[in-house]
Amino acid sequence: MKGNMEERAQQLALYIIEQNTTVRQAAKEFGISKSTVHKDLVERLPLFNRSLYLQAKAVLDQNKAQRHIRGGIATRRKYCDQTPPTTE
Template sequence: MKEDIEKRALLAAKLLIRYNATVRKVAKILGVSKSTVHNDLTWRLYKINKGLYKQVRAILDKNKQKRHIRGGEATRRKYFAKKEKASLQNSGII
């Protein structure tokens, strides 16, 4: 495995652990795709550092358990914003 890929995998793991972040957030910080980060954090990290992998796996599992809640909140905010905009348009403010 290339050294720069290993470094990216370790950096992604450290970011995920330090900031208790999601795969999306880590991908945005590193400027790579979610798939790349997910591969780095699962099978590449497992080959590089199994101890770090166990810590990352715990965070990934926790995030997976909570994702339906985050998705529901995002949908609620989306429709609330639409409702607010329609209300402002109807009242002539916008």
């Protein structure tokens, strides 16, 4: 999704707000890198649409606050789904 960066930034912000997604999920959906999503939202969007930026920032801040919990859940799934090694 190349082209107008302002339009892309707005579309990313709307997607993240409406779907309550993470940067990784938005990057996958739009076919761009996480770095590009982050740069569009944090550096470009505030320059031309401050209110949309603040709404997207609220979702990003919420995701940041919850990421350690998600990491713990993923680790638990990884190790609980495996059968424990036998000691014979």
